[in-house]
Amino acid sequence: MADMNEKLPKAVDLSHHLSEISKSRQPSPLKNLARYFGKPGILSLAGGMPSPAYFPLSTLSAETLVADSFSLAPPAKDDSGLSWFWKLFSSSKKERTEHLSIPKYADPDSSEAISLDVALQYGTAQGLVPLQKFMREFTERVYQPQYSDFTTFVHAGNTDAWGKAFQTLCNPGEMFLTEEWTYPSAMASAKPYGIRPVAIKIDNEGMRSDDLRKVLSEWDEEARGAKRPHVMYTVPVGQNPTGATMGATRKKEIYNICVEFDTIIVEDDPYYFLQEGPYVPRDIRSSASSSKSKDEISDYIASLAPSYLKFDYQGRVIRLDSFSKTIAPGSRLGWFTCNERFSERLERQGETSTQAPCGFGQSVITQLLTKQWGFEGYIRWLKGLRSEYSRRRDFFLDELLSLFDVRSVYMAQGTWAGCTAFVARPRPHSGRAINNAVSEKQDFPFGDKPLFSFVAPTSGMFVWIKIHFENLPSFSAPEDKTTMEVRLWEKIADAGVLIGPGWIFAATEDVPQEAEGHFRIAFSHAEHDTMKKALKVFHDQLLDFFGYQ
Amino acid sequence: MADMNEKLPKAVDLSHHLSEISKSRQPSPLKNLARYFGKPGILSLAGGMPSPAYFPLSTLSAETLVADSFSLAPPAKDDSGLSWFWKLFSSSKKERTEHLSIPKYADPDSSEAISLDVALQYGTAQGLVPLQKFMREFTERVYQPQYSDFTTFVHAGNTDAWGKAFQTLCNPGEMFLTEEWTYPSAMASAKPYGIRPVAIKIDNEGMRSDDLRKVLSEWDEEARGAKRPHVMYTVPVGQNPTGATMGATRKKEIYNICVEFDTIIVEDDPYYFLQEGPYVPRDIRSSASSSKSKDEISDYIASLAPSYLKFDYQGRVIRLDSFSKTIAPGSRLGWFTCNERFSERLERQGETSTQAPCGFGQSVITQLLTKQWGFEGYIRWLKGLRSEYSRRRDFFLDELLSLFDVRSVYMAQGTWAGCTAFVARPRPHSGRAINNAVSEKQDFPFGDKPLFSFVAPTSGMFVWIKIHFENLPSFSAPEDKTTMEVRLWEKIADAGVLIGPGWIFAATEDVPQEAEGHFRIAFSHAEHDTMKKALKVFHDQLLDFFGYQ
Incomplete structure (x- = not known):
């Protein structure tokens, strides 16, 4: 690793991207005096x-x-029902656990020890020393940045980290590039500073490189009221809300465009380890197909869509990692990987705001990662987590496919052009109250037009569903769409099921110009029974909304 | 309590103080749909x-x-040496402990239960429900706000909280009022946003009301390049760095001036429970004098300098409480108390940045406060902590008084006019290498002029020492002061002792106009032996710097 690193280039100087706010942030006055701190034997008052x-x-x-x-083997075909959930929830006694303990004072002979007198004291914005080492090694082995002098250091969760990143890079009035559908809090945090998104079109792999090039090359400063964006905010794996995942080829294309137009990429990647793989419907799924799990760590790493870091030979990626999805959201802990010019500024910002992340969380997570699990154990945990989410995703989609008449269709145009989507229609006789003398026409009041469609996600927590409001006879124009979306969302909520309403994920107000509405449905949290019940309600309310009796 | 509250007025409308950034922060789009969340029986995807x-x-x-x-009784007179530290550190087995345990899933019958499935999940920016209740009750009983509709909610430490407060209240280019010597990170966090401090003169009680009135009433917008400040940042108890503590009369004066000039007070009060009381030198200290500790909670509360909240009948105080000094700095947890107009904006800002504080810390601290200790137990803990800090403060000052020839002097003028300060000179024959044929002149090369002076702090962690550089024969002008301060600071550091250099605490560059230099020395952290050794080094280096052989 060290040998490889020495051959890598150093980061190029990208400090012209620093914002005025960031440049005027002062180093701590004590920095000048830092040579005295930590000097062996020095007495501090x-x-x-x-x-x-x-x-x-x-x-x-x-x-x-x-x-x-968590098991890596896929469930047996008839095991995709209750049983694996039952195993998980029926008795917490079945959890295999180990005891972790952090003393107040560490053995002074152990430099790697974690102790509360350090973890709960005022700390640096860099994090506990053993955690720093772990993050660095993990980044090197898993993400493989292509320059030698990268830095890793802790932050208090990716939402906070993005806030620090845009304040480091953007001046008020500037715009940043992002997916047309995206994480609302990332937009909401930038907006009050007068820092606004530019929506780039997406497809099944997320941000489209052709639209990115078009937007950047045709940028009209006067018409847009802002200089050409030099920052991108992107969620490239299991994107929130669309579930899209970007492969190596697209990432390389986008990285090269960013080099060409001198753009910094902020890669917000909390779902990276939830790469569930392609969905195969239950009736054609072979329980043996993927049962031979790859045991080698290097094979596992190679099986994951690469991070932008893997193409980053200049240091123009600020990667945000989070323990929210791999340990727990309440960790409020994650880390930056970026070049030193940016990390120095981000660290100063950390010192004067959140300071160090919480020492209770840092110490437990550090002990878990470095003493209980180690690198290999954490990789094993992540592999188990991926299997679990695959099962959840499969169960959710199996259920959806059983409720509706769903056909897979190769899409020739639209957002999903070039890939296979699922298109859902009502099953015959699936109405709630079938008259005795039911006619074909009553069963299909709109003929054979689809109710909704989706692409099965390969990563993340969400299914992004397009509702085809244009197939409602009462539907007149795309402007109706939001009204319809709200009405249907409220109807489903009134019937007792909450899903994510599409409109809150639009990057800008211009985005929702199509006739279809959207819902984001999470398969990450609900238990089996709840999912099943909720999908039945969704089914019934949708049919009712579309006029099926 | 409830009855009293009903008689209190509601907060007045102070929303004209909200900054442009704060006003343009959007409520979460889901807020409109909030009526569905938490609805019993609702299924959420x-x-x-x-x-x-x-x-x-x-x-x-x-x-x-x-x-x-921790004992509340003062140590016996001859117990102020090693013994109480020995008790503490010699054997951690002597600590009396209780077991605290937080399960993953709570007993569903207990609404007050704390469980990891909630604490480690995405949470609200308000904090865990039992913690919210505790903070509210604590604030009501201890600080006693004088209006009925105040709000309490969690934040991630006072530094972060101040950042959120000034962004909520101040536009770029605006100025805020603060003590002339103050917490450097609070200045450093505001400066990049173009939000600058105005230094108000201080005395032994902290901010001076006469200077505050003068600055506000004589404000010249043109000369200052900013409109009259409408926000104050103040540390009123055990002030950092000066250790000054403000009593009720001064606070009331300042509050009334703030009403008159429509100023919002941000009260950063981390040292509130370290109110150690007056220092009495060891040789005249009676071990019986304060041994009758007040056992009643109401007596204890009444013995503390009141919070600004106790005078706040309008809702113009944003109080910042922190667990950093009462539990541990690594908690990264504290709470705001303020009116609803401000709290609504601060909460939105929390949602789009730090989100909820770390669930590991929140759950342990909540369990400790609400299940192990309860309100009365926490008060007992705080009383014990106060006693401990009193002992530390006493030990530190006893040691300083034994090293130097220290006399208490009533000050007629200067910062400490009207109060008693300690003035330190070398003890005869305290030079390091006394010649056999020592003369009076060699022992006192500058005659009887003082080396340094200080006022004994009644709260907090710090002694703020004035070094009388003007008594050096080589000293020519106040401009020399900073140079001297750096040289002496480095000299002491090179000899192996770190103390806080005064210049880093100046609120603005105009502040250090006197001939005296300053050092902030902490008695909060070092063990007895370290303190003793460090003070000896300080003594020797100071004497050497002043030319004693």
């Missing part, structure tokens, strides 16, 4: 720190799940 | 949340110190 004797904990401990808690 | 089955902890636990861990 400098910091305003409480004595650890006053931290009211003598140990912090946890029962943690073993790294191979 | 809306949120992008992992299943808690994938949180790799089945329990989180801790051995926590009992609430009465």
Whole structure:
């Protein structure tokens, strides 16, 4: 690894991207005096720190799940029903756990020890030392940045990290590039600073490189009221809300366009390890097809869509990693990977705002990653997690396919041009109250027109469903779409099921120009029974909305 | 309490103080649909949340110190040496602890239960429900706001909270009022946004009301290049760095000036519970003097300098509380108390940046406060902490008084006019290498002029020391001061002791206009031996700097 690294180039100087706010952020006045800190034997009466004797904990401990808690084998064909959930939830006694314990004071002989007197004290914005090492090694082995002098350091979750990134890079009035459908909080955090999104069209792989090139090359500063964007915010894997995942070829294309137009890529990638793979409907799914799980770590890493870091030979990617989906959202912990010019500014910003992430979370997670699991154990945990999410995704889609008459269709045009989508119609006699003398016409009041369509996600937590409001006889114009979407969303909610309404994910107000409405449905959280019940309600309300009796 | 509250007025409308950034922050689009969330029985496929089955902890636990861990009785006179530290550190087995345990899933019958499936999930920016209740009750009973509709909700530490507060209240180019010596990170966080401090003179009680009135009433918008400040940042108890503590009379004066000039007070009060009381030198200290500790909670609360909230009948105070000094800095947890107009904006800002504070810390601290200790237990813990800091402060000052020839002097003028300060000179024969034929002149090369002076702090963690560089024969003008301060600071650091250099605490570059330099010395962290050794080094280096042989 070290040998490989030495052959890599250093990051190029991208400091002209720094915002005025970021440039005027001062280094701590104590930085000049830093040569004295941590000097062996120095006696400090400098910091305003409480004595650890006053931290009211003598140990912090946890029962943690073993790294191979979740099976990698796909379930047997008839096992996709209740049984695997039952195994999980029926008795928590079946969880295999290990004991983790963090003492207040560490053995002074162990430089790698984690202790509460350090973890719960004022810390640096870089994170606990053993965690720093872990993040660095993990990034090097899994994401493989293509320049030698990259930096990794902690942040308090990707939403906060994006806030720090755009404040580091963008001046008020500037615009940034993003997917046309995207994470609402990322837009909401930038807007008050007068920093606005430019929506780039997406397809099944996420952001389209052709539209990106078009937007950048045809940028009209006067018409847009802003200079050409030099920052991109993107969620490239299991994108929120569309579930789209971008492969290596597209990422390379986009990276090269970003080099050409001197654009910085902020890669927000919380769903990276939930790469579930292609969906195969239950009736044609072979339980043996993927049962030979790849055991080698390098094979596993190679099986994942690469990070933008893997193409980043200049240091123009700021990658945001998060433990929210791999450990727990309440961790409020993740890390930046980026070049040193940016990391130095991001760290100063951390020091004067969130400071270090919470020491309770940092110490438990660091101990879990470095002492209980280690790198290989964490990889095993991530592989198990991927299997679990694959099962959930499969169960959810199986259920959807059983409720509706769903056919897979190769799409020739539109957002999903060039790929296979699922198109859903009502099943004959699936109406709630079938009259005795039911006619074909009553069963299909709109003939054979689809109710909704979707592409099966290969990563992440969400299915992004297009509702074909244009097939409603009362539907007149795309402007009706949002009204219809709200009405249907409320109808489903009134019937007791919450799903994600599409309109909240539009990057800009111009985005929803099609006739279709959208819903984001999560398969990540609900238990089997709930999912089943909720989808039945969704089915019944949708049919009712479309006039089926 | 409820009855009293009903008689209190509602907050007045202060929404004209909201900044442009804050006003343009959008409520979450889901807020409109909030009536559906938390509806009993609703099935949710809306949120992008992992299943808690994938949180790799089945329990989180801790051995926590009992609430009465620290004695309230003052140490016996001859006990102020090693013994109490020895008790604390010699054997951690002597700590009395209780077991705290947080399960993954709570007993569904208990509405007050704390569980990891909730604490480690995506949470609201308001905090865990039992913590919200605790903060509200604590604020009501201890700080006693004088209006009925105040709000309390969590934040990720006071530095972050101040960042959110100034962004909520100040537009770029605006100025805010603060103590002339103050917390550097609070200045450093505001500066990049073009939001600058105006230094108000201080005395032994902190910010001076006469100077505040003068600055506000004589404000010259043109000369200052900014409109009259409408926001104040203040640390009123155990102020950082000066250790000053403001009593009720001064606070009331300042509050009334703020009403008159329509100013919002941001009260950053992390040292509130470290109110150690007056210092009495060891040789005249009676071990019985304060041994009758007040056991009643109401007596304890009444013994503390009140918060600005106690005078706040309009809702113009944003109080920042922190667990950093009462639990641990690594908690990264605290709470806002303010009126609803401000809290609504601060909460939106939390949602789009830090989100909820870390669930590991929140759950352990909530369990500790609400289940182990309760309100009365936490008060007992805080009383014990106060006693501990009093002992530390006393030990530190006893040691300083034993090293130097220190006399208490009533000050007629200067910063400390009207109060008693300690003035330190070298003890005769305290030079490091006394010649056999030492003369009076060699012992006192500058006659009887003082080396340094200070006022004994009654709260907090710091002693703020004035070094009398003007008594150096080589000293020519106040401009020399910073140079001298750096040289002496480096000299002491090179000899192995770190203290806080005064210049980093100046609110603005105009502040250090006196001839004296300053050092901030913390008595909060170092163990007894370290403190003793460090003060000896300080003594020797100071004498050497002033030319004593």
